Amino acid sequence: MAEKEGGIVKTGHEEGRKMAVALLEEFGLPLGLLPLADVIEVGFVRSTGYMWILQKKKVEHNFKMVSKLVSYDTEIHGYIAMKHIKKLKGVKAKELILWPPVNEITVDSQKIHFKSLAGITKTFPLEAFAAGQ
16 A cells, blocks of 8 residues: 555564554553554554554453443554544444444543544543553
């Protein structure tokens, strides 16, 4: 894919997870935002902000503090910038009986905002997505 051209790539679970956490930290995003399992590859193109994660299987994680079930597909990708991920693909958050895709994530001082393609935005306390949550 053209988006991946010139990217830094880490393969394997440990190296990939470390890179994903390092990217979250560098761009001011909560470290628990991407609970990954069995990572195959993580990549990042610094010039464009394009990042991708490949994992062996889909992961569902319940963020208990806000009672939010989130699904992470086997391929997650988007464009990361300071306190922001846009054009996000591969992440869905359960709302009642539906699983609308999360298209954008933004962080401000104490809140995190998840925006869907339908324009619906949900806001939560930032600490709900800290590492270990």
